[in-house]
């Protein structure tokens with residue numbers, strides 16, 4: 126077997142990494158678009174650090190685009206792209222959680238090519254258009270979970286069509302990731318749990334799906350080990366820098382792992398949930414579905430699920446992967462059902478159809494290839510909480 130390992134993102138990792146942004150940005154020009162949300166980057170002090178660093182390196186001109194929302198939409202990306210073109214932006218800084226980073230990357234593609242962002246989204250048949258240019262992007266995560274700072278994915282929601290899809294292209298890599306664990310300290314317990322669990326599922330799905338790449342799998346294994354140990358600590362002791370650092374690192378590793386290996390049915394089934402219910406955070410949707418999908422999946426790759434159970438501190442048996450997830454979710458306070466978060470029973474059929482229409486390409490790499498009946502049944506179980 127020949128494996129490929131392509132890492133085009135330059136990473137600066139550690140306390141104070143955010144202060145390098147000015148020095149690095151000089152490579153790319155003098156006019157920045159800072160893409161971020163309304164509140165957290167400002168409240169955490171991260172935005173101020175970025176602006177101070179830019180100014181001290183002679184970059185006085187920047188436009189603040191702080192319209193990013195959780196589960197970011199195509200409108201938000203298209204509007205950001207319009208500004209980038211009109212204002213002749215040299216480079217883009219994505220500052221915030223996964224939504225800000227995904228939006229910044231997608232603005233880069235959209236502002237540098239024809240059409241709108243939806244032309245580049247990956248339907249099972251492929252995207253409508255292929256990009257050929259981008260603008261440089263610097264990603265600065267303030268959460269620990271998405272991994273978007275090191276990979277080629279942007280997940281965007283079309284609120285009119287109620288579809289959530291992935292933009293995946295080698296031009297969608299940021300040039301530089303500044304990963305400063307200190308920025309994640311202001312996250313509250315719930316956000317820490319939700320984003321950290323996203324990273325765990327990136328690691329689990331990349332490790333267990335049918336794609337093979339032993340170099341990338343090393344990253345999944347290390348990420349699981351770190352998250353099992355440090356996510357509960359980060360939740361219980363928000364100021365514990367060691368825990369924050371471990372989580373930022375694990376999130377990055379898991380982001381690399383999915384870049385090579387992809388995800389699988391947990392993500393494929395989560396996206397329709399948050400497309401129809403944008404108030405359900407991605408990581409929470411994953412938390413709800415993970416035990417049920419894992420119960421369906423573990424027989425398809427017993428060796429890797431046994432390894433997962435072991436890494437989570439259980440006996441090395443595949444079926445214990447389900448227990449490991451349930452116990453961990455309970456510990457981090459995320460054990461919920463679809464019903465609990467307001468999903469209506471009547472929509473489960475539509476969600477099932479959406480998985481087929483929008484994400485059936487992931488069926489082939491899932492440990493067990495599901496039928497639509499399997500997907501329907503898993504949604505029903507996750508709705509009722511019947512494991």
Ligand SMILES: [Fe+2]
Nearest residue numbers: 323327392407
């Ligand atoms: Fe994810």
